[in-house]
Amino acid sequence: MTGESLPAERRQGISRVYNASTSDVKLWLAEPNVLVVLNFHSSTCPASKALSPKLDAMAIKYAEHSAIMKVNVGRPGEAATMAMNEYQIDETPVLKFFLNGKEVDELRSVQNDEKLERAFKKHTEKIKGEFTMKEGELPGSQNQRSVEDMMVRGKRGDLPAGITRVRVPEGAKDVTEGLAKSILSNSPVAEELVEDAKE
Structure with missing residues (x-):
């Protein structure tokens, strides 16, 4: 790259692996000074499933400088066509690393933690x-956050991450006011809501 000057700007990376469309991939590959990693995978491939938690860890560790995208090639469609035609993907999983619009590395199959770490570093x-x-x-x-993260409560009184309990102002109406007693008495969830509203 001698003689070439790279842009002196960059974008923050992403702290999670996410499912990307073909247009997402093109947008990120055009960004300077961010490591873009394309994870060509299939949701039915055991090796892809084994690699997934390792990439989640890399996404958190290298969030400032990298963007990791999952491209599902396991079913027919735009992503699979792009993978075969533009990237010659014929197996899963395949990781392709890009920096400043150029492919700089490729890893095939499940990788051990050390090899992944070396490539990202x-x-x-x-x-x-x-x-x-x-x-x-x-x-x-x-x-x-996923819908599941927002909806799941471990035990009564627990709230999902990012949700805080607020104090109900004096004079506010009960959230159950006006509901038929039969609705409230037949549902354990409704009973819990009534109890929470009283606290």
């Missing part, structure tokens, strides 16, 4: 230094 080291951070959001950059 090697390529993110090239991004260290003084950069102007770009504004605006790209797909996947919002760390959204």
